[in-house]
Amino acid sequence: MQAQDWYVLWAIVRKEWRIFLRYPLNALLRIADPLIWLTPVYFMSLSFSVNGRAPGFEAFTGTHNFLAFILLGNIVGSYISAVLWNMGFSLKQEMEQGTLESLWLTPNSPWLHLIGRSTVSVLVTGLNTLGVWLAAYLLFGFEITSALGPALLVLIPMVIALYGFGIAYAGIVLYLRDAVTLSDIGTYTLQILSGINFPVTALPRPLMIVGLTLPMTYAIDAIRALLIGTTPLVAIEVSLAIVLISMFVFLILGRVVFERIDTRVRKMGTLSTH
Amino acid sequence: MEAAVAAVDLRKHFPRKQVGGNILVRRLRRYVKHRRTKEVQTGASPAPAADGQTKTAGTIEDSAAGDDVILAxxxxxxxxxxxxxxxxxxxxxxxxxxxxxxxxxxxxxxxxxxxxxxxxxxxxxxxxxxxxxxxxxxxxxxxxxxxxxxxxxxxxxxxxxxxxxxxxxxxxxxxxxxxxxxxxxxxxxxxxxxxxxxxxxxxxxxxxxxxxxxxxxxxxxxxxxxxxxxxxxxxxxxxxxxxxxxxxxxxxxxxxxxxxxxxxxxxxxxxxxxxxxSRLTSDRVFRLEVAGLHGNIDCLVERVPELNIVELRQDEEAETTQLTFTMMDGQTNTAALWQAVAAAGLMVLNYTVKAPTLEDVFIALTGRGLRD
CATH class of the missing domain: 3.40.50.300 (P-loop containing nucleotide triphosphate hydrolases)
Known part of the structure; x- marks a missing residue:
């Protein structure tokens, strides 16, 4: 990336942030949203516990802390949604509001727009994470362990890998011109198979095998192991290596796939149709 | 001076998208059509166009896919x-x-x-x-x-x-x-x-x-x-x-x-x-609206030398005809025109003479108006 690309990226982020704040109610809801889902999870975990412990759950995961398990899964899951939803959905939104061609007419790589737009979403998710953490600490006594630094070392490459995946995925949205269905399928599939809401080992064997091919599974597993001491699927170093390799692979693959589809769409003349 | 914009034999065609009906039946028909075209081509070997495609008016047949396409x-x-x-x-x-x-x-x-x-x-x-x-x-x-x-x-x-x-x-x-x-x-x-x-x-x-x-x-x-x-x-x-x-x-x-x-x-x-x-044959364009002509302009064309009809519109309901035309020698032919109108017993409803517009040029070239 050249210096000019960073300015462009910054301009896109500023523009997105401005538009985000011009719908104040939506902005408030987006930031407060995690607190809404956190409360039922807490009370459900209480109802499943016997003397503060859930033996079945503990056998699967190596921890009795159901709330923390779900909380971490959902925080990581929210980054998956933030990137995936935003890559595809923002493209669709630009198509619908008629601004996509104006962006494509500028002398920049189209994927800069994708990265810029989803960066705002990741920033909002970052704010969400802090809010959820604070609420969980104040309301339910959830504490952060000292392994936060290593956990971030796993989370950050995972988010970058997701960007790569998201760029390819945005290309598919550009081609099929359907963001909602695709985003739902993609997000739900990843949520189910990568063990966001339950241990991946609880899945039936064929599904578990598919889940174990996803780098996100290892990222979520490693973060949980580092922060709340669950039993990891593989050594944390191995998980980190998988996430780092997938980061490079997805970034390269994402760009190649997107550029090919972009060329195809320019041939078909469907850039402005939706 | 180098041109700022240059287009050289620029061409674009799009596949003709059809909706409704059975997509499998459509694809099967397209395949059969493609096979037949191929068989005919093998027998007759028609000369393909420069881009490898055989053209018909308005649409072309993509020789590779057998799809109908629109020439935009x-x-x-x-x-x-x-x-x-x-x-x-x-x-x-x-x-x-x-x-x-x-x-x-x-x-x-x-x-x-x-x-x-x-x-x-x-x-x-x-x-x-x-x-x-x-x-x-x-x-x-x-x-x-x-x-x-x-x-x-x-x-x-x-x-x-x-x-x-x-x-x-x-x-x-x-x-x-x-x-x-x-x-x-x-x-x-x-x-x-x-x-x-x-x-x-x-x-x-x-x-x-x-x-x-x-x-x-x-x-x-x-x-x-x-x-x-x-x-x-x-x-x-x-x-x-x-x-x-x-x-x-x-x-x-x-x-x-x-x-x-x-x-x-x-x-x-x-x-x-x-x-x-200036491509029009006169520096004036005449518009004449008459009743009683019923679209038969022979009575005018035969009597007025070098009358060039640019456009002819008929209003079936009002039984009127609107003619747009040019004449090589306006002054001489105007007399002949009025004589022809009188001889045919036509009722003149409107008559205007004006400088030609691009619309007249377009009509003369295509036979229809820009907004048709």
Whole structure:
């Protein structure tokens, strides 16, 4: 990336942030949203516990802390949604509001727009994470362990890998011109198979095998192991290596796939149709 | 002088998309048709077109896929020089916008080449976009939840305007497009004319040598359209090459140094506005509305030498006929015309004589009006 690309990226982020704040109610809801889902999870975990412990759950995961398990899964899951939803959905939104061609007419790589737009979403998710953490600490006594630094070392490459995946995925949205269905399928599939809401080992064997091919599974597993001491699927170093390799692979693959589809769409003349 | 815009045998076809019915049956029929075509070709070996495809009127058969396709642009060639307004005139669906989209790098040509300031639109698209200002038809290409100024500042960065120059450039363009006093209002509160001017301001952010304007006055009130036209002429004076598409003949006539008339994807005439009009056989166009002719114009054609009918319209309900024509020798033939009208017992309802317009040229070339 050249210096000019960073300015462009910054301009896109500023523009997105401005538009985000011009719908104040939506902005408030987006930031407060995690607190809404956190409360039922807490009370459900209480109802499943016997003397503060859930033996079945503990056998699967190596921890009795159901709330923390779900909380971490959902925080990581929210980054998956933030990137995936935003890559595809923002493209669709630009198509619908008629601004996509104006962006494509500028002398920049189209994927800069994708990265810029989803960066705002990741920033909002970052704010969400802090809010959820604070609420969980104040309301339910959830504490952060000292392994936060290593956990971030796993989370950050995972988010970058997701960007790569998201760029390819945005290309598919550009081609099929359907963001909602695709985003739902993609997000739900990843949520189910990568063990966001339950241990991946609880899945039936064929599904578990598919889940174990996803780098996100290892990222979520490693973060949980580092922060709340669950039993990891593989050594944390191995998980980190998988996430780092997938980061490079997805970034390269994402760009190649997107550029090919972009060329195809320019041939078909469907850039402005939706 | 090197042309700022050059198109060489530019062609674009799209697959004919069909909806409804059974997709499997459709595909099967297409396959059978493709097989038959192949068998016929093996026997007769017809000479293929330059791009390997066999053409029919309006559609072509893609020899590889067997799909019906629509020819949107069919071998268009032209050049636009710096300081020139080049008008693309044609009815809706003639191929004007498709051509502009190919030049703007939004659409890849099926065959042929196009260059902007010497850069190939397909192979050097980023260099092309650096030198282009584009105003596409419609007013949805701006961010409505941003102000006019915010829109321009955002796009200025995207067009790589140096950071220190952004404020000055944006202020200057807001002044120039008469938007300075409304610059800090959200675009959603702008009128169509204001949005169109803002789109033009955005197109000028990078100070491009080439401007592509697709129906720039579409939907504007007369005053707003006049202002925009004046601005286009100013931009021409600055030495920019301007390619303008329109289906308003008066606009093309007023603004353009040269005009290409496009119909069914082909340029059917290319000349200066006066050059195009001089193609008609007279410097006057006559319009005659009569009752009692019932579409049979033989009684007039036989009696008036060198009467050239440009257009004939019949109103079945009112039983009237409207004729648009030219005559080689207006004075002599006018007498013959009135004698023919009297001899045929026609009732004259209306008669006008005026200078020919581009619409008359278009009708003479295609046999129909621009808005038909």
């Amino acid at each position: 642009v069919d071998g268009v060639s032209f050049e636009v020089n710096p300081g020139e307004v080049f008008g693309f005139l044609g009815p809706n669906g003639a191929g004007k916008t498709t051509t502009i989209r190919m030049l703007a790098t939004l659409l890849e040509p099926t065959s042929g080449h196009a260059y902007i300031c010497g850069y190939d639109v397909t192979k050097q698209s980023r260099e092309v976009r650096r030198r282009l200002g584009v105003v596409l038809a419609g007013d949805r290409s701006l961010y409505w939840k941003l102000s006019g100024r915010e829109n321009l500042e955002f796009f200025a960065t995207l067009y790589h305007v140096p950071r220190r120059q952004i404020k000055g450039r944006v202020d200057e363009l807001l002044e120039r497009t008469q938007l300075a006093d409304r610059a800090d209002e959200l675009v959603e509160r702008y009128s169509t004319g204001m949005r169109q001017r803002l789109s033009l301001a955005r197109a000028l952010l990078a100070d491009p040598p080439v401007l592509l304007l697709d129906e720039p006055t579409l939907g504007l009130d007369p005053q707003a359209a006049r202002n925009l036209r004046a601005l286009v002429l100013e931009l021409k004076q600055e030495g920019r090459a301007i390619l303008l598409t329109t289906h308003y003949m008066e606009e093309a006539d007023f603004l353009s140094d040269r005009i290409a008339i496009i119909d069914h994807g082909k340029i059917i005439a290319l000349d200066t506005p006066s050059g195009l009009k």
